[in-house]
Every structure is written in structure tokens, then in C-alpha cells.
Amino acid sequence: MVVQSNSSLYLPGMNIDILLSLINQFVTLDEEETAFVESLVVSRPCKRNEVIAQSGKSSRYMILVLSGYVMTYYTDNEGVDHVVQFAGSSWWTGDQNSPALYSTRALTDGEIILLPKAAQDVLMERHIKFERYFRHVFQHALMRMQARFTESHRTAEERYLAFRARYAALEQHVPQKYIASYLGITPEFLSKVRKKLVRP
Amino acid sequence: MVVQSNSSLYLPGMNIDILLSLINQFVTLDEEETAFVESLVVSRPCKRNEVIAQSGKSSRYMILVLSGYVMTYYTDNEGVDHVVQFAGSSWWTGDQNSPALYSTRALTDGEIILLPKAAQDVLMERHIKFERYFRHVFQHALMRMQARFTESHRTAEERYLAFRARYAALEQHVPQKYIASYLGITPEFLSKVRKKLVRP
DNA sequence: CGTCTATTTGAATGTACTCAAAAGCGGTGG
DNA sequence: CCACCGCTTTTGAGTACATTCAAATAGACG
Numbered sequence: 001m002v003v004q005s006n007s008s009l010y011l012p013g014m015n016i017d018i019l020l021s022l023i024n025q026f027v028t029l030d031e032e033e034t035a036f037v038e039s040l041v042v043s044r045p046c047k048r049n050e051v052i053a054q055s056g057k058s059s060r061y062m063i064l065v066l067s068g069y070v071m072t073y074y075t076d077n078e079g080v081d082h083v084v085q086f087a088g089s090s091w092w093t094g095d096q097n098s099p100a101l102y103s104t105r106a107l108t109d110g111e112i113i114l115l116p117k118a119a120q121d122v123l124m125e126r127h128i129k130f131e132r133y134f135r136h137v138f139q140h141a142l143m144r145m146q147a148r149f150t151e152s153h154r155t156a157e158e159r160y161l162a163f164r165a166r167y168a169a170l171e172q173h174v175p176q177k178y179i180a181s182y183l184g185i186t187p188e189f190l191s192k193v194r195k196k197l198v199r200p
Numbered sequence: 201m202v203v204q205s206n207s208s209l210y211l212p213g214m215n216i217d218i219l220l221s222l223i224n225q226f227v228t229l230d231e232e233e234t235a236f237v238e239s240l241v242v243s244r245p246c247k248r249n250e251v252i253a254q255s256g257k258s259s260r261y262m263i264l265v266l267s268g269y270v271m272t273y274y275t276d277n278e279g280v281d282h283v284v285q286f287a288g289s290s291w292w293t294g295d296q297n298s299p300a301l302y303s304t305r306a307l308t309d310g311e312i313i314l315l316p317k318a319a320q321d322v323l324m325e326r327h328i329k330f331e332r333y334f335r336h337v338f339q340h341a342l343m344r345m346q347a348r349f350t351e352s353h354r355t356a357e358e359r360y361l362a363f364r365a366r367y368a369a370l371e372q373h374v375p376q377k378y379i380a381s382y383l384g385i386t387p388e389f390l391s392k393v394r395k396k397l398v399r400p
Numbered sequence: 401c402g403t404c405t406a407t408t409t410g411a412a413t414g415t416a417c418t419c420a421a422a423a424g425c426g427g428t429g430g
Numbered sequence: 431c432c433a434c435c436g437c438t439t440t441t442g443a444g445t446a447c448a449t450t451c452a453a454a455t456a457g458a459c460g
Contacts, residue, residue, distance in 0.1 A: 074350065076353070082350070082353060084346065084349070084350075096339055096342065096343050097343055101346075101350075124332070124335070128328045128331060131328060131331050131332055131335055132324070132331055134335060135324070135331060135334060135335035135338060138335060138338040138339045138342055139296055139338045141342050142296065142338055142341050142342045142345060143296050143297055145342060145345045145346060145349060146284065146301075146345060148349060149284070149345065149348060149349050149352070150274065150282070150284075150301075152349070152352055152384075153276070153282060153384060155447075155448095156447080156448070175405095175406065175407095176406075176407070177405095177406070177407085184352075184353060185448070185449090186448075186449060186450080187406080187407070187408095188407085188408080188409085188448095188449075188450085188451095189447090189448055189449070190407095191407060191408055191409080192408085192409085192448090194408095195408080195409090355415075355416095356415080356416070375437095375438065375439095376438075376439065377438070377439085385416070385417090386416075386417060386418085387438080387439070387440095388416095388417080388418085388419095388439085388440080388441085389415090389416055389417070390439095391439060391440055391441080392416090392440085392441085394440095395440080395441090
């Protein structure tokens with residue numbers, strides 16, 4: 001009997017390779033280093049709407065998306081969620097703050113790698129290559145965040161068009177209300193912006 | 201004859217010590233490493249309104265403020281400046297992008313250390329301690345930028361009150377129009393916010 | 401199929417902006 | 431020392447962008 005399924009097959013050994021090839025684009029790991037990072041990370045599938053990491057917890061992770069999409073968000077004092085970042089395949093997300101300010105939730109079924117914060121510290125401590133790699137990751141995350149901040153000074157319509165251009169693939173998978181949240185506007189207003197773009 | 205001056209005396213040798221003690225709070229430099237960093241940085245005074253680094257240039261610097269205040273800003277398509285960051289004593293500023301997106305300008309007379317981007321790369325390449333130190337700097341800059349982004353969702357009045365609480369010392373030295381720019385509002389509106397706070 | 405959530409639509413409102421003009425303030429030269 | 435100039439800040443009126451609230455419609459999932 002053949003089991004039919006839309007979800008991709010889960011093959012533990014294979015997934016770590018995506019992480020290794022990402023790191024190897026920037027530094028070259030030897031056998032010991034490769035084995036070391038493999039021993040510290042956890043690769044696992046995740047289901048749509050699953051909360052992968054919760055704000056307020058002391059357990060923090062760097063999260064690498066292997067397939068599917070996730071979003072990282074915070075919840076303000078009035079209980080409203082604000083999306084900080086979307087992440088697709090080969091993107092890191094997570095939260096450096098302790099306790100964590102942000103939560104991460106799966107937007108689609110997919111697969112992720114979890115690197116616990118303590119394990120990341122051990123990696124960086126033990127091998128300079130990991131220190132270098134994560135310096136690179138943080139440096140680029142900083143630049144992206146600065147760009148995001150800069151964009152927030154433009155109008156909602158401009159931000160939406162820029163979002164579309166950049167994350168075309170995401171729009172298929174993400175409810176509009178989360179896109180509105182990412183853009184910093186209400187779902188109602190995003191609906192009006194979209195309407196105006198179709199027939200101005 | 202005695203020359204009178206408000207500006208502090210400029211003593212070349214002494215200034216680097218502030219940089220070294222900053223780094224040594226996080227890693228411990230030996231003699232060679234200390235000499236190496238000393239050989240790569242430039243310490244110099246800066247004058248009010250002087251442009252220390254210019255956007256669009258390929259020459260980029262990490263800038264450490266020793267005394268006085270500086271601001272880092274970008275200029276949008278309409279020619280309007282937007283303040284990204286203020287920096288006071290012991291704060292790093294600068295721009296990782298190439299070519300640079302941001303400019304840095306002195307708000308008061310003061311002293312700064314310039315670390316050219318290429319020199320920073322050499323430092324990080326040669327000694328793991330610098331790699332580690334700057335990873336730490338970037339990681340924290342990222343968290344501050346995330347916090348700044350988060351704040352941008354609150355009202356102008358809330359942002360102004362938060363700014364005041366956090367940068368009380370700065371308010372003395374910075375024209376209101378730059379504070380307005382930092383807060384993402386017009387100078388006119390900041391004036392109205394302030395008026396309302398005095399007599400609501 | 402029915403229920404629950406997401407999206408659309410409209411009206412009223414609020415927050416912040418633009419433009420214009422007046423008032424305040426600081427530095428400079430006579 | 432004062433008067434003037436340029437720049438910053440204040441003030442007001444009118445406007446634009448985005449929100450809130452309410453209700454109707456559309457979609458998704460069990």
C-alpha cells in the first residue's frame with residue numbers, strides 16, 4: 001500500500017546538510033567541526049500554526065528554516081501581535097534577548113533546525129569558524145533590520161509594494177492580517193490599500 | 201600668555217585607553233594584540249557640525265565616541281535627513297553597508313576614534329578576540345535596533361517620553377529638530393507634543 | 401454543511417503632516 | 431554693547447494618512 005501525502009518526506013540525516021552548506025559558504029569546516037555542530041543541533045519537522053519558540057521563556061534558540069515559512073513576532077501590552085520577520089528556506093530567525101521578547105510560529109508545514117542558545121555559545125567558544133560565521137549572521141541581520149527601520153518611514157502603500165516585490169513567494173502562504181502586521185498597519189487598511197492598487 | 205578654552209585638552213596617548221578598556225571588559229588582550237589595535241585606529245578631535253563620515257563613500261569606519269555627541273543619519277530621496285542613532289561617550293556607531301548608507305556628524309565638540317572598515321576586517325582575521333568582541337558589538341546593536349523598531353509602533357508622545365527617560369543628557373546638546381527626526385516626526389509636531397505635555 | 405475566522409466595506413475619528421507666518425535665540429560684526 | 435542676520439522653534443489652519451468600530455461577505459476547515 002502506498003501512503004499519499006503532500007508533505008515532504010522527513011529524512012533526518014539529509015537536513016543538517018543545508019546548515020553545513022550555509023556555513024561552508026562562509027568558512028570551511030573540517031571533519032571534527034562538522035561532527036561538533038551536528039552533535040549540537042536538532043532538526044525536526046514543524047506543523048502549520050505550531051509555536052516553535054515562545055516569548056518570555058528562558059529557553060532561546062537560533063532557528064534555521066529548511067522548508068516552509070515561519071514568522072517571528074512580539075505581543076504588545078494590549079495583547080496585539082506585531083510581526084518582526086518572516087523567514088523561508090535557508091533563513092535564520094530567533095531572538096537574542098533573555099528572556100526572549102519574540103515568539104516564532106510556523107506559517108506552513110515545514111522543517112527547521114533548532115540551535116539552542118547555550119549550544120551556540122559553546123560552538124563559538126570552541127571554534128573560531130563558528131564565531132566568524134555568526135558574527136557574519138548578526139552583522140547582516142543588523143543591516144536588514146536597519147533597512148526595515150528605514151522603510152517604516154515610507155507610506156503603507158509603498159511598503160506594501162516593496163514587500164510584494166521582495167517576498168512574492170510568501171504572499172501565497174501568509175494570511176493578509178500577518179502581512180498587515182509586518183507592514184505596521186491594520187488588516188482593514190491593508191485591504192483598502194490593495195483595493196486602491198487594483199482600481200485607483 | 202594663557203590661552204583660555206572650554207574644549208578639553210587633546211592628549212593623543214590617553215584616548216586609546218578608553219577603547220582598550222571597552223574591549224577588555226569582554227575579552228583580555230595581551231601585549232601584542234594591544235599594540236596591534238593601537239596601530240590600526242586613529243584618535244582625533246572633532247568639531248560641532250563636522251561631518252565625520254559621509255554616505256555614498258566607499259571609505260567606511262566604525263566610530264567610537266570618546267567625548268561629546270554624534271548622530272548617524274541617512275538622507276532620503278526628497279533630501280530629508282533621518283536620524284538613525286545618537287551616540288555619546290563609549291558608544292560605537294557607523295555603517296556596515298558598502299557603499300555607506302549613513303553619514304555621521306558631530307553634534308558637539310568632542311573626540312572620536314576611527315577604525316577603518318578594512319582595519320576592522322584585519323583585526324578580526326588576525327585575532328579571535330577581536331572577532332569575538334565585534335560579534336558581541338553587532339549582536340547588541342541588533343538588539344537595540346530591534347527595540348527601536350518595536351518602539352516605532354507607539355505614538356509620538358510615548359516615543360518622546362521614552363527618549364527623554366533614556367537620553368536625558370543628550371537633550372541639552374541636540375537641537376529639537378534632530379530629536380524630532382530621531383523620533384520619526386516633524387519638528388512642528390514635536391513642538392506641539394512638548395506643549396501638550398507642559399499644559400495638557 | 402455549518403461554524404469560525406479572515407477579508408471587505410463604510411462612516412466617523414484621530415494622529416501626524418504641510419504650509420505659512422510669527423516669535424525666539426545665538427552668534428557676529430560694527 | 432547693541433543691532434542685525436540666519437536658523438530654530440512655536441503657533442494655527444487646513445489636509446492626508448491610517449485607525450476604530452460595526453456590519454456584511456467570503457473562505458477555510460473540520
